[in-house]
Amino acid sequence: MTKKSAPSPAKPVFLDQKFWDNFAKNIWEKKPLVLKNVKSGLLELGNVEIFDLLVLYANQCRKLNDPTGFKFYIDGFKADAEDVLQVLPEKSDKSLLGYHARMKALFPDYCLVCDELLQVNLKKQHLLAEFTDELYRHVGFPNRFSEMGLYLGNYRKTPFGVHVDSCGVFSFPVVGTKRFRIWTSEYAKKNPALDRAFKYDKYKKDSLLLEVGPGDMTYWPSSAWHIAESDGSFSATWSLGVWVDHPHKEMVAQAFNSLLEQKLGPTGKTVTTPFKSLHSKAGEVTELPEAYKTSIQALQSLTAKELQETFLKSWMTHISLQGFKTIPHIAVKLSAKSRIQLRSDKSMILWQQGLTSKDRFFFSFGGALVESTKASGFLKLVKALNAGETCLISDFIKGATAKKDLSSLQALANAGAFV
Template identity: 80%
Template structure:
C-alpha cells in the first residue's frame, strides 16, 4: 500500500472540511513526525528522566495509577531508566507494580532540539492553511496500559492530532451538542448507554487521527501497552486578547509610575442624584497620552508583539541551550529553519529589536549585530568577534547571549 502524502491537496482539504469541524483518520501516512521510532523515543525518555532525577523535579511528567494522579515526589520513583532497555522493558517493570498505569511527558522534545524540525515541518503546513495559533501548540507522549483516559470523558480547548508509536490506540468521541444534552458524560468512566451516539477512531503506528476542540473524548484500551504522541493546538484565545496584551505593554511603558498606582485621587465621586459626570485627573492624563500616540508607535507595538509571539514558532516551549558566548565563539543557528527574527524601530531608526523563543532584546546602533544575524539566518557559520566590534560590542554580545539562552544558536566546530 502506498503511503498517504501530506501534500498541499491534503492540507487544503483538511482546512476546508475537517479543521474545527469533524474528526479524521489517516492510514499509512508519510510524515517526518513518524520517523522517530520507539527505540529513539525511549532514549529521549531516559534522558529527560535523568535530568528530572538530577534536579529532583519531575516537572513535565505526570503519572496515573488506576486513574489517580500520583504526587510529584512519587513520580520520580517510576520514571524510565536506562536499565529498562526499551519502552516495552519499562512497561514490564511498571506492569509488575501496577495493574493500570499511565505516564505522560509534556516536555520530551525539550531535550532534543535536533528533532524539533520534524514537528515544525508538520505544524508550519498546518498553520499555513488554518492560521497561526493565538495561544500555542504543545506535544506530549502518553504511554501505559491504562484502559481509559485517567480523567474520564472530557473536552479540551484544543484540536488534537495523535500519532501512535507502539500499539493500537482507540479514541471514542461525542459531539458537543450531544454532551450538552447529556451532562453526565463529563468525566464519566461508565458510558455504555452513550456508545451508540459516539464515533470510534482506531489508529496504529504509521497512522494519524485528528479531532476538533469541540469533541468530547476518551481513550480506550483492552489493557495492552501503547505509546502515542498527542499534539494539541489550542484555539481558546481570541484576537482581541492579543491586542489587549500588546496595548498593555505599551501602556506600561507610557504611563510609568502613574500606571502602577493602586488608588485614584478624586474630587467628587458623583452628584447628589447619583450621576457620574467627572473623571479623576489620572484618567484625563491617560486620555491625553492616548490621543498623542502616533501611528508609528502603535505599529511598532503590534509588530514587536507579533514578532515575539511567532518567535516561539507556535509552541508553548521550544528547546533551550546552555552555552556561554564570547567574541571568540564560533556559532551557527541551532536549526536552519528556526531563524532569529528582527525589525528596525519605526520611531528610532538607530534601534533594532531581535527575537527568538519568546525573548525580545533591543539594541541601539546594532549594525554589527544585524549583519551577524543576517549571516546566521543565511545558514553561515560565524565567529562572533568578526561582526561585533567597537563601543557596541559588549551590549550586542549581551543581546546575542539572551537569544542563545532562548535556544537560537549552537556551537560550530
C-alpha cells in the same frame, strides 16, 4: 476449509498539498479524521526515538529533583509529585516495552503522561516544524501554541474521564492499538453527565470510535469530547495539541499592555485612585479622577508608528517560537571569541528596524526580544547567521555598544538560537 488471505495493507496517505487543502477546507475544527499508513517525516518519531526522548527528559527531571511536565496515575488516581520521580523511565529499561514490564510488576493499571518532550527534542524538532509549517500555512498561525504530549500505559480509560480540551489534537501511536471515543460538543451540552464520566455505556451509541496503530494518524477538533479506551493492553501514543483558545482580541490586549506600561509611567503602577467625589447625591457618576484624565491624554498622544512598532514587536516575538510552547536548546556561554552558528537553517533570528527611531533595531528568537541601538555590526552578524554562516563574534560586534550587544546576543543564546 479455505484459508483466508491476510487483508491488504491500506493505501499510503501522503501529507501533500492536496491533503492539506482538503484538511483546511473540510476537516480542521469541523470533524475527526483517521488516516491509515501515513507517509510523513513524523513517523521517524517512533517507539525508539520516543523512548530516548522520554529518558532524556526524565534524567533532566531527576537532576533538578522536579517532575514538572510528568503526571502518573495509578488505578485512575494521580500520584503525588514527590512520588513521580520514582517511577520515571530509565535507560536500563531499554525500551518502552521494557519500561512497561517494570511498571506492570508494580501496578496493575497505570498511566504516564509527559507534556514537555519538546524541551529535549532537538534532533527531530525539525520534523514537527515541517508538519506545523504546512498546517499553519493552511489554517493560520495559532495565537497560543502547539505542544507535544505523550500517553503510555495499560490504563483502561483516560484517568480523568470524558473531557474536552481547548486544542485540536493530532495523535500518533508508536506501540499498540489506540482507541478514542468521540462525542460532539452539541451532544455533550445536551448530556452534561458526560463531563468527566467513566461510566458512559448509554452514550456509546451516539459516539464515534477512532482506532489507530503505529503508522497511522488521527485528528479531532478542539470542540470534541473524548476519552481513550483500552482492554488493558499496553500502548504508547504521542500527540501534537494545537491550542485555539486565545482569540485575537487577547493578542491585541497583550501587545498593547507593554505600550501602556511605557506610556502611563508611574500613573500606570498606582494601586489606589485619588478622587474628589465618587458620585452625586442621586448616584450619577459624571467625573473621572485625574489619573484617568492623564491616561486619556497619554493614549491620545499615541502615533500610528508607535502602534505599528508595538504590534510588530509583539508579532515577531510570538512567531519566533515557531508556533510551539517551548523549543529545545543547548546552553551556550558566549564571549567575543566565540564562533557561533544557528541551531538550524530553518530557525532564523527575526529582526526589524524601529519605526519611531531608525537607530533602534529589535531581534527575536524563541520568545526572547532584545534591542540594539545603531546596530550595524549586530545586524550584519544576524544576517550572516541567517545565511548559514559560522561567525566569530568579534568580527561583528565592536566599539562602544559591544558589551550591551554581547549581552543581547547571550539572551538569544539562552533562548536556544545557537549550537
